[in-house]
Amino acid sequence: MQEDFLHYVWQQQYFDKASLRTQEGEELTVLRPGFRHQEAGPDFPSARLRIGEVEWNGAVEIHLRASDWYRHQHQLDLRYDQVILHVVYTADQPVRRSDGSLIPTLELGPRIAPELLSTYEVLLAAPAATLPCAGLLPQVPSITRLSMVERALLERAQRKADTVLALHEQLLGDWEATTWHALAAGFGFQKNTEPLARLAKALPLAVLRRHRHQPLQIEALLLGQAGFLENLEEPDDYSTALQREYGFLRHKYSLADTALHAHEWNFLRLRPANFPTVRLVQLAALLHARPTLFAPLLAADKVTTLEAFFRAPLPAYWQNHARPGKAGSLAELGRSSAHLLVSNVVVPLRVAYSRHVGQPELAEEAINLLTQLPAEHNHLLAPYEALGFDNKSAADSQGLLTLHRAYCQPRRCLHCAIGNRILRQNTLVS
Structure with missing residues (x-):
């Protein structure tokens, strides 16, 4: 048996309450069992009991054995002086508060x-x-x-909305920047979520937006800051141009200290379509094609609208390159990937916003998007x-x-x- 079971029995009052008495022989009536407490301190504060002729307000502490009181050193913790009843499965010994006063004990074992x-x-x-x-x-x-x-x-x-709201607070209430960070992490698709989240911190949206109309510069910022423009195996004109642009922008925005390295990314057991270089190029295309991020994701009421939002055309070079300077096929973001972004980015983002503005109906609309996605x-x-x-x-x-x-x-x-x-x-x- 686990102690959690006794918490459940006490909270639900699922025990025989006929002729209820403490181990000390006093008549006991439970007027209010208290509220389950998950933090440090007694298990059920705000309890109200009648013991004998006296009504008590305080806390209830629960253990499998009464002796656990001393095993857990509660007699040395002043917070436990507020305990008015010790509820146990087996009453193997009496227990006392820090001042030596006896705590009434209720043995539940025979009553379950x-x-x-x-x-x-x-x-x-x-x-x-x-x-x-x-x-x-x-x-x-x-x-x-x-x-x-x-x-x-x-x-x-x-739970996912909690993460978004924490991010929103870190970014000083900027929903557009919050969307950028959430979207970047989402493009990691689990295997590369962590490095992409760090990349978003290393590349503020304000910097990327200044170069939104220049696809080569956005690609250079993302791929260069990710560490993928160093030591190219087969440099060509396009990859060399990316290196040149990144070198200039890195100096302009003092990006060198926050740059990642290629070895920090995961390629192991990934299909080429899921390579981090591919995801970065798709993300660059999205930033180039969409003037804003947050408003369209907030307004969409159909998954097909969101699929179209994520489907951004790629420059010709990337149609036959999976990495800078290395041949390979690369396609626009697929439908299944868009669906994952809806589930893991759009819905949490919208639920977080609904809580922020106090409009629960927006959360319902967000979760309804999931009913449009395949199982x-x-x-x-x-x-x-x-x-x-x-x-x-x-x-x-x-x-x-x-x-x-x-x-x-x-x-x-x-x-x-x-x-x-x-x-x-x-x-x-x-």
């Missing part, structure tokens, strides 16, 4: 329904390769499953599909993947609406 505990143990002991609730899922109504997948999807969007199908999603979960769009896929990674894989069934439903149906309390 065996059905609840056995169901919890089944969920916890499920093989790692399976869904913990797979065998119990028929007990769960489809509406509960659907609402949990939707909740997981919203959590993913909000993903992989080995992680296959078990959910086999159990009857819908997976008809990217909204379903992202919700299910978040459900898997944030709840099923780490066995956080106590925090999942599906797990809660299963446990509640196997709970017998008075």
Whole structure:
């Protein structure tokens, strides 16, 4: 058993409350269990209890064994002097505050329904390769499953929006610059997200915009600052021109100290279409073709509009070169890549903006874009599909993947609406 289970039992009050008494023999009534606290300090502050004839307001601390109080050194921490009840599975010894006063103890072990505990143990002991609730899922109504997948999807969007808002604050409230940074990281497509995010910091949008009408100069800034214009294997007229432009611009804007190096980028196990040099050229084409970034991404209500936004024509040189001075094929940004940018850049950006301006309906519109994208199908999603979960769009896929990674894989069934439903149906309390 994990302590988290006792937190769940106390928070939901899923235990037998008939003739409830502390270990010291005093009658106990729970008027308010308190609020789950994730920070340092007692687990459930703001609790209200009646112990004997006295009503108490304070905190509840929870442990598997009462002796854990001393194992965790709470008797030395003044924050725990506010504890008015020690809730434990096994009361193996009395505990006292820092001033020596006795803390009332409630032993929950004999009061938890065996059905609840056995169901919890089944969920916890499920093989790692399976869904913990797979065998119990028929007990769960489809509406509960659907609402949990939707909740997981919203959590993913909000978590990504948190990152965007932090970036927005760092950039002093500039949404256009925020979009540039988010878009640059997005063009890394996981394998090169980190170096592209650093490149965005090394190349302010204000600098790039001054050269928007000169594709060669934008390419020179991006490829040069990324370290791809050094030691060319087969220099040609175009790559030499890029070197010359970058040399001038690097000096003009004092860029040398923040430049990256070619070895910092990942090419391993990437198809040529995903090479970082290719993505940088596509990003340069986008900056050249689009006068602004944020407003069009905010306004688009269809994925097809966003696909067209990301589809920027490339200069002739790049139609048969994948790297400066090296032959190879290069194409405009593909449809599947555009869809990834919608999911990982556009939707979080718009959800962040909706929170910033206090208009939740904008977040709903952003997330609705995911319903226009095709579903993903992989080995992680296959078990959910086999159990009857819908997976008809990217909204379903992202919700299910978040459900898997944030709840099923780490066995956080106590925090999942599906797990809660299963446990509640196997709970017998008075």
